[in-house]
Amino acid sequence: DTAVSQTPKYLVTQMGNDKSIKCEQNLGHDTMYWYKQDSKKFLKIMFSYNNKELIINETVPNRFSPKSPDKAHLNLHINSLELGDSAVYFCASSQNLAGGRETQYFGPGTRLLVL
C-alpha cells in the first residue's frame, strides 16, 4: 500500500479555473505538508498542518487554500489558476511536528500544467 498518495497524478487545466489536489497518508502521522517544486527542481514548503491545525503558511497567495478534514488527509484547493502555478506539487507527512526535524515521507507528486 502506498504510504502517501496523491490524486490526480497529472492535471492540465486552463487559466482561471479552480482545481483541487487530494492527499492521504496511511502512516498514522500527525503532520502533513504541501510543497511546490518548480521547473528548476527547487522545492519549497507551502503549508504544514499538525493534527488538522495550520502551522505554517509560507506566504502563499490566498488563492491556495489547504483543507484538512482529518489528520490523514490534506487537500489543496487552488482558485483562479495562473500560468505561474504550473509546477509539481508534493504532499508529505511526518510522525509529528517536532520543529520540522522529523523524517518526511513524500507522495508521488501532482504535475499541474496551466495553459
Next chain:
Amino acid sequence: SQQGEEDPQALSIQEGENATMNCSYKTSINNLQWYRQNSGRGLVHLILIRSNEREKHSGRLRVTLDTSKKSSSLLITASRAADTASYFCATVIQGAQKLVFGQGTRLTINP
C-alpha cells in the same frame, strides 16, 4: 534566499565509481537530511545527521557534517545505475518548524 545549496549541480560518473555531493547552508541548524528523487517521483529520505554528529553511514552512503564550515557531503560508494537520481539536502533551521531544501545535485551513473 535558499538555505541549502548543493554542489555540483550535475555529476556524471561511471558505474562502480564513488560519487560525492556537497551541501552548504547559511544559518545554524538542528539537523540536516539527504533525500533522493528519481525522475518523475517523490522524494525518498536517505539519511539524517544531527548537528552534534560528524559522520553517519547507511549501507553505501556516508554523510559528513561540518557545522563550523556549515557544510555537509554525501558519498555514494560503488555507484550503480539505479543510483541515477537527483539528491537534495534539507536543513531544519534552529527556531523554525520546516525543512528547507536545496536545488539538488543531478547524478547520472553511466553503465
